[in-house]
Amino acid sequence: MTIRPDARLDTGQVRDRRGMGGGIAVGGGIAGIIAVVMFLMGGGDASQLVGALNGETVGGQQTNDLSQECQTGADAASRDDCRIIGYVNSIQAYWGGEVAGYRLATTTFFEGGINTGCGYATSAVGPFYCPPDFGIYIDLGFFDALTTRLGAEGGPFAEAYIIAHEYGHHVQNLVGTTGSGSGAGAEGASVRTELQADCYAGVWASHAVGTGFLQPITQDQIGQALDAAEAVGDDRIQERTQGQVNPETWTHGSSEQRQEWFRIGLDTGDPTACDTFSADL
Numbered sequence: 001m002t003i004r005p006d007a008r009l010d011t012g013q014v015r016d017r018r019g020m021g022g023g024i025a026v027g028g029g030i031a032g033i034i035a036v037v038m039f040l041m042g043g044g045d046a047s048q049l050v051g052a053l054n055g056e057t058v059g060g061q062q063t064n065d066l067s068q069e070c071q072t073g074a075d076a077a078s079r080d081d082c083r084i085i086g087y088v089n090s091i092q093a094y095w096g097g098e099v100a101g102y103r104l105a106t107t108t109f110f111e112g113g114i115n116t117g118c119g120y121a122t123s124a125v126g127p128f129y130c131p132p133d134f135g136i137y138i139d140l141g142f143f144d145a146l147t148t149r150l151g152a153e154g155g156p157f158a159e160a161y162i163i164a165h166e167y168g169h170h171v172q173n174l175v176g177t178t179g180s181g182s183g184a185g186a187e188g189a190s191v192r193t194e195l196q197a198d199c200y201a202g203v204w205a206s207h208a209v210g211t212g213f214l215q216p217i218t219q220d221q222i223g224q225a226l227d228a229a230e231a232v233g234d235d236r237i238q239e240r241t242q243g244q245v246n247p248e249t250w251t252h253g254s255s256e257q258r259q260e261w262f263r264i265g266l267d268t269g270d271p272t273a274c275d276t277f278s279a280d281l
């Protein structure tokens with residue numbers, strides 16, 4: 001999954017807040033620091049923190065500018081962050097042409113923790129999509145954890161799969177299927193929602209070359225995505241962390257299910273084939 005060297009990257013689809021002190025804006029002063037500590041201890045939400053800081057910008061607009069560093073696909077070949085931007089651009093180019101009224105979703109790079117429309121989040125939760133602010137949040141260190149802690153082989157296409165999965169949640173939010181996802185268990189609504197996002201990731205992969213951002217995908221790269229899907233399966237993670245598997249507490253689906261639905265999306269290239277809600281899982 002290599003970005004075409006001549007592709008023009010749109011850094012406007014990404015916010016880079018790495019090194020910004022956990023999403024707390026500089027300038028809060030002593031009162032701000034106290035409020036932040038109270039916030040962290042009290043488990044409040046971001047809107048309360050904004051109030052506590054008396055109008056100070058929280059999680060504000062201060063960002064690193066990547067527009068010079070990440071201009072083309074050639075930059076994506078030498079920098080991980082530019083490569084992720086290329087994936088984001090390709091994924092949104094595809095869905096923009098597929099979903100009527102598609103609305104761009106910003107991906108935010110952060111380190112440590114960040115305030116979002118879904119409250120304060122730390123890197124520990126992994127990459128996530130926040131429906132209220134239409135945002136995707138990722139600490140790029142997750143990709144190291146994917147290999148060191150979750151045992152995946154890793155690789156660029158593993159990263160692309162993760163990003164495309166999160167954008168799958170964005171598509172669900174836009175077309176109105178997000179709300180149908182709650183309830184744990186191997187055949188529960190949460191698993192069905194997650195498997196649909198995996199399927200959507202596969203659908204994008206099948207159209208990725210057509211977006212103009214990517215060179216043809218190799219079998220090795222498909223293997224990286226399937227390997228990542230296996231590594232983040234609930235059964236695999238439960239085995240690693242608890243030493244036992246409890247399907248009734250699954251939220252994302254088994255390794256086999258996640259690979260299967262990514263594959264369905266990839267093979268069909270058809271979002272309507274991703275009807276995990278009526279499928280017999």
Ligand SMILES: [Zn+2]
Pocket residue numbers: 165166169194197
């Ligand atoms: Zn998900």
